[in-house]
Amino acid sequence: MQRRPIILWGDPRLAAPNAPVETFDKDLEALIEEMFETAWAAPGLGLAAPQIGVNLRLAVLDLSVGKDPDQKTVLANPEIIGQEGRVSMEEGCLSFPGLFTTFERPKSITVRAQDATGKWQEIEAEDLLAQALCHEIDHLNGTLLIDHIRGLKRTMFIRRVKKLQKTGAWG
Secondary structure, X not given: OOOOOXXXXXXXXXXXXXXXXXXXXXXXXXXXXXXXXXXXXXXXXXXXXXXXXXXXXXXXEOOOOOOOHHHOEEEEEEEEEEEEOOEEEEEEEOOEEEEEEEEEEOOEEEXXXXXXXXXXXXXXXXXXXXXXXXXXXXXXXXOOHXXXXXXXXXXXXXXXXXXXHHHOOOO
């Protein structure tokens, strides 16, 4: 399978609207496999289609990063339908390579999404899985990691990005 380049912060496709997945066919299956391969190679826990320039409401997730096939999760047209609690966790993003920040996410969530065949499913998750699901769904809603931080913390994060860009270490 082919790996695709990951789009970095600043590319307008990361914030563009994403169309719903309507066709569940061999082309979608191939895209999903390419997304898993791209995420694993990065390495990352998940990847949203907009991160490879495909503006669809599609994301993949695998907390094992390719080590356990049973952990592969496909999220087509996902939505968070329930959430509880708050927890502060460090978080990174493949569109901000090498950078991490800490902010709050729900401690547990319930997500409704379609799988690779179009079948609707509900996923209940806590802690890291909940964080990863929120992160990928954020991408599909045009919300990026940097949108969760404010004030001086945001300013410092942007400075780190610009420094990496200037030194050629970005991406």
